[in-house]
Amino acid sequence: MSSVVHVGIHASQSPEAVRQDFLRSLRTRQVNHKFHYDSVKQTQKWLALHQAYSPSRTDEDCAATYNASFAGAAERINSSSVHLVGLGCGGGQKDARLLRELQQKGVRVAYTPSDVSVAMVLVAREAALSTIDPQRCHPLVCDLASADDLPAVLAEYNDPAEARLITFFGMIPNFEPQLILPRLAGLLRPNDYLLFSANLAPGRDYAAGVQRILPLYDNALTRDWLMTFLLDLGVEQGDGELRFTVEEDPAGSGLRRVAAYFHFVRPQRVQVDGERFEFKVGEAIRLFFSYRHTPERVRALLGMQGVEVLEEWITKSEEEGVFLCRLRAAR
Numbered sequence: 102m103s104s105v106v107h108v109g110i111h112a113s114q115s116p117e118a119v120r121q122d123f124l125r126s127l128r129t130r131q132v133n134h135k136f137h138y139d140s141v142k143q144t145q146k147w148l149a150l151h152q153a154y155s156p157s158r159t160d161e162d163c164a165a166t167y168n169a170s171f172a173g174a175a176e177r178i179n180s181s182s183v184h185l186v187g188l189g190c191g192g193g194q195k196d197a198r199l200l201r202e203l204q205q206k207g208v209r210v211a212y213t214p215s216d217v218s219v220a221m222v223l224v225a226r227e228a229a230l231s232t233i234d235p236q237r238c239h240p241l242v243c244d245l246a247s248a249d250d251l252p253a254v255l256a257e258y259n260d261p262a263e264a265r266l267i268t269f270f271g272m273i274p275n276f277e278p279q280l281i282l283p284r285l286a287g288l289l290r291p292n293d294y295l296l297f298s299a300n301l302a303p304g305r306d307y308a309a310g311v312q313r314i315l316p317l318y319d320n321a322l323t324r325d326w327l328m329t330f331l332l333d334l335g336v337e338q339g340d341g342e343l344r345f346t347v348e349e350d351p352a353g354s355g356l357r358r359v360a361a362y363f364h365f366v367r368p369q370r371v372q373v374d375g376e377r378f379e380f381k382v383g384e385a386i387r388l389f390f391s392y393r394h395t396p397e398r399v400r401a402l403l404g405m406q407g408v409e410v411l412e413e414w415i416t417k418s419e420e421e422g423v424f425l426c427r428l429r430a431a432r
């Protein structure tokens with residue numbers, strides 16, 4: 102096997118595009134989530150955090166729920182050849198298990214792991230290589246939030262004779278629904294399947310459910326991972342305090358999200374590319390948010406985009422769900 106890996110880099114992740122997004126994050130005091138996965142150091146920290154806290158790794162029932170969804174998806178896709186597109190693939194462990202499930206059913210598989218991070222697509226590719234031929238794996242670095250021509254780009258990666266399954270695991274929570282859902286729906290072609298997971302608020306009382314999961318985010322590994330962004334800019338731990346809170350979706354969707362803000366307790370100044378950013382005492386910068394859904398809310402939000410949930414798998418804890426979807430008109 103060649104020691105050279107070919108990785109496609111979309112213009113949305115060109116150095117200039119990334120620079121502009123970075124400056125915008127500092128100007129608006131709202132950090133684009135992609136900057137938490139940027140460097141090899143952050144990727145390593147996130148992978149460690151995922152390994153320690155992600156229910157898909159730590160909760161047997163959650164892993165079984167994903168496995169059931171993989172078997173369900175493989176059952177429904179009636180094709181001898183499937184191209185799996187992993188959007189925001191991260192380390193690609195879930196995609197690798199899904200590829201294995203498809204292959205065990207005798208399906209010929211191809212894979213496009215896609216993420217903003219070069220390190221992540223390479224890790225995801227590596228995870229898939231026990232199942233697929235390297236020639237059938239096409240890593241793509243791309244920003245889903247800004248790559249307007251993504252439908253055409255993905256079409257180039259995919260042989261029209263192959264069925265297409267798009268995965269979007271653990272991604273919905275970190276995007277404003279009004280931004281990401283139309284994009285996701287716009288990627289789907291009539292015969293494509295979409296398999297995605299969402300973090301849920303457990304129990305009947307939505308607001309209480311979101312409050313209940315708050316401690317899941319407030320731990321040393323998550324703090325360490327999120328603070329890397331600021332520390333790498335020269336901000337010091339003692340310049341402020343990182344606080345987690347629950348807030349309503351400012352866009353008025355009725356959803357709630359866990360958010361993390363760094364509140365400055367002493368003035369700090371950061372300089373990037375000749376632009377200076379002054380943080381005053383009492384000012385805060387938002388580092389992160391994670392929306393919590395319910396199965397009903399997921400169905401309603403997707404329905405507004407013409408996407409129908411065909412089947413869903415919910416963990417016993419009611420904290421995570423996997424949804425198999427298709428464009429409504431395709432049935």
Ligand SMILES: C[S@@+](CC[C@H](N)C(=O)[O-])C[C@H]1O[C@@H](n2cnc3c(N)ncnc32)[C@H](O)[C@@H]1O
Nearest residue numbers: 135138189190191216217218244245246270271
């Ligand atoms: C929460 S992780 C989910 C990873 C994986 N799908 C899983 O379930 O384990 C989020 C992933 O999305 C990627 N990401 C963040 N912002 C993105 C964007 N705008 N476009 C594409 N990928 C993005 C990150 O690099 C990271 O790998």
